[in-house]
Amino acid sequence: MKSKRKISSLAPYKNENGSILIFMQKRARDQKEPGFFGFFGGGAAENETPEEALIREIKEELDFIPENFKHFGEYNLPNIIMDLFVLKVGDDFEKRIKISEGDYGKWFSEQDFLNEKEFITGDLAILEELYQKLPNLD
Secondary structure (H helix, E strand, C coil): CCCCEEEEEEEEEEEECCEEEEEEEECCCCCCCCCCEECEEEECCCCCCHHHHHHHHHHHHHCCCCCCCEEEEEEECCCEEEEEEEEECCCCHHHHCCCCCCCEEEEECHHHHHHCCCECHHHHHHHHHHHHHHHHHC
8 A cells, every 4th residue: 555645734824803814825737736725835755854844845835944833733634644834924924935836825814715615625624623723822
């Protein structure tokens, strides 16, 4: 049996007027699940820890080195095992990054998330949990 690919993903978030906003990636045409929104991040290299993979992937995708991130959970999804990390960011976050993978990034409130139909399937249940638990992490 083939082992599942391990990936590390980041959910940058901020609290704005009492609402949690999560920054998501719009997948480009040349990526898996093109046109859908998903977390930033990617696969771990051999012998790489989830934290090392996260830092490398976010540097590649956002030209940003995350610090003080927290492990939110490990998710055993149909084709992958995802380690999800969260990072509370400031209002200047978009000025501090340069998106090099995906079409663009977008902030999602819980209502935006409920209205958007084009999310990567595995990320949907995780997003529900994020909106429930992130207010308690602050």
